[in-house]
Amino acid sequence: MAEYLSPGVYVEEFESGAQPLEGASTSTAGFIGLAQRGAVEGLPQLVTSIAEFQRVFGSYLSENAFGSYRFLAYAVDQFFTNGGSRCYVMRVAPSDAKPASNTTPESAVLAFTAKNPGAWGNQIRIGIVPSSKAKTQIYEVLGTPGESKRYRVKNNAGFNPGDVVAFDDGTGKQYNRILSSQDNLIELESPLAGEADVVDNQLLPSKVLTTSEFTIHIFSGDEIETFEKLSLNVSAANHVDKILARSGIVTAQDLSQGTAGEAIAPFTVISGLPEESGKYDVIFGGGSDGSLANLSAGDFMGEDRGPGKRTGIQAFIDNDVVSIMAVPGVTDPNVQLALVAHCENLGSRFAILDIPREKTKVADVMTHRNIFDSSYCAMYNPWLQVFDPLDKRNIFIPPSGTVAGIYSRSDQTRGVQKAPANEVLRGVVGLEVQYNKGEQDILNPAGVNLIRHFTGQGTRVWGARTCSSNGLWKYVNVRRLFIFLEESIKNGTNWVVFEPNNDQLWARVQRTIDAFLTRVWRDGALLGNSASEAFYINIGRETMTQDDIDNGRLVCVIGVAPVKPAEFVIFRITQKTGSE
Incomplete structure (x- = not known):
């Protein structure tokens, strides 16, 4: 019950009438x-x-x-x-139906499997291309040159611990792995070669540090899915397993060793090709529709x-x-x-x-x-x-x-x-x-x-x-009319559950069902020249015992007169004589 603690005017809403009851669908x-x-x-x-x-x-x-x-x-x-x-x-x-999977060498790193079994999966094609989600320039080497692995960068957003990064000085790339990244400070797994030349404070830098990811394009018939800037870093939000869980065509499992071993571009880890090659295609096979014998x-x-x-x-x-x-x-x-x-x-x-x-x-x-x-x-x-x-x-x-x-x-x-x-x-x-x-x-x-x-x-x-x-x-x-009535009443009276089982509730339930059945009768689904001839609703002390009430049961008895088809149309015709 509401509390009234200070003088004033209080406006409150309450429900007392019948609840609208919508007919259930029967055509799905x-x-x-x-x-x-x-x-x-x-x-x-x-x-x-x-x-x-x-x-x-x-x-x-x-x-x-x-x-x-x-x-x-x-x-x-x-x-x-x-x-x-x-x-x-x-x-x-x-x-014995089997899903298709990738059978080419990259399957040792990424295991792709068609989402469901069937020979359809043999037509799946996947294209993998190198990509990068973030790049920045190095402003300062922190510590002793040649030994320090810590760098102050312009912006460390997008550089996550465990990510493989590439430093490009315009003449070539060297790959490394991030140990920590916070407050525009990045610590790498090993010092960058030629640290005296890694700093670039120019407005348009020629030396940049970039993350190393890959993008996957999945083709199946007319369907195309693209998942950009994926990583083999298990702890990253863009890890390939997590992102490809959204695919409706394939599932993927990362079989690589995570952050262990030498820092190598993920594209190279998967394909065995340098990033400069630009694209790698994955071929599927082994999918089967099974046999009718099984x-x-x-x-x-x-x-x-x-x-x-x-x-x-x-x-x-x-x-x-x-x-x-x-x-x-x-x-x-x-x-x-x-x-x-x-x-x-x-x-x-x-x-x-x-x-x-x-x-x-x-x-x-x-x-x-x-x-x-x-x-x-x-x-x-x-x-x-x-x-x-x-x-x-x-x-x-x-x-x-x-x-x-x-x-x-x-x-x-x-x-x-x-x-x-x-x-x-x-x-x-x-x-x-x-x-x-x-x-x-x-x-x-x-x-x-x-x-x-x-x-x-x-x-x-x-x-x-x-x-x-x-x-x-x-x-x-x-039969289908009764299914319709039963489902409609069941779906439309959920509000009754846990309400106080008293006369006020019984009256509301009766009004709700009466309004619904009256509409059904007017639509021609029930027999009778009036609503009282078409159906009846009994609820209250005449349908419930004290034991029902004590055990939380509300019992409503409904009777309806369904219309039945004119299956046999009979016209009785006789001869009209002149004396009649």
Whole structure:
């Protein structure tokens, strides 16, 4: 409580009304699959366009090298083509994939390694050139000439203990190492030769003392990184290990002996060439994409190695933004079941599953469908024919990426309450299999959503069912609407935690949720002619016991009436007779 110690007028702010509650995003997708490059552990990478995907993860993969596991890039491309705006991507790589590294002689001093595994790293090129971060002139030799190692300079800024320096008198360079540098006084490791001639008080000096560093230029495709004025001095802020930690292309490890031994220019230590040579090129090799024989379901399922070290599906545990998940083209039941379990455990996302390409007959499709029973996933078939920019021909790809884009598009244009069906597929020129109405009569009740072609109407998603046997959750939009409501309420009521659990708080919580659900009802997501018919909110003594209150629990019971799609449109027509 505020203290009032002197007479006066005090103005105070306090919150008493409902807190604004913002709806959670439902249109952000998460994809897992093989790519040319990219991190294989840690946090999934945000991608907002196919161009950005190609910068981070590389281009399309060839069928000969990657077979049926190559569809990540195509799925992301289709996601954006069909209306998606942002997604997170996690790369998977075979266990025998290796990062490229420098194989030329400088590797004994600086060990460069590509940031992540793959043959892409073999194309990395590094150029090293000499540079200097500071120079000054010597004003005075302190001590006995010929023996003293201490010098008064014009400005010692940038000269750090352990740095290699070069003294240039116009006829040649001699290298030394700094022992101490303070108050414009520099002490070197050994006296400079010809100390009587090192002093230069001219306005435009001809004799200068300079630090000796090197600059690294890193090239990978269209990417260029430049790190200037690096040092092999371990104690310096510009030590190569510290600065190259910011690189998105390579990692570096200094294997030199630090400040030990003879003072030699870092460029010469690395390359074996004098600084006058101007440039040294580093060549990479040894990078490998691995083999499909070493790729297993476990690589996609991932491992939980702790925060920042998770792989595969497990990497998305650290991501609380994604609401749609897919592993494009990977139809191994172990992987798909792991993805569904991930979505069920978190309760905040929905999985889109592909059916194996070879399973086109109704009986075969049903065999794969019967593996699953969950309201947190939906299954789509058949595969789609699209243009392949890599091979310059039409190929068939799994539908999950395209459908994820349709989910996102439908959410943004109509809302999550609209079933993501009867929507046109963009960028799709054909279907691998054209199912008829009789076949869909069997597959639709079982929860297999077909993609069909209709004359004059293009190719459309023609189903909106989950893989659940529970009739309450058989529609995709109902489950995703509840995910939206639950996440919105959870995210928008964090302010309630640790507040006094009393009538005033209960009233504020009720007003907050009531305002949010009223807006959702007006947007057409809930049934009813009035808000009271669409939802109810119970909070207070009728939902909490004294034991709940004593143990710090606030219990709020909410009931909503979701809208459901008009899946079967029935017009009953009869003949009107003259006597009627």
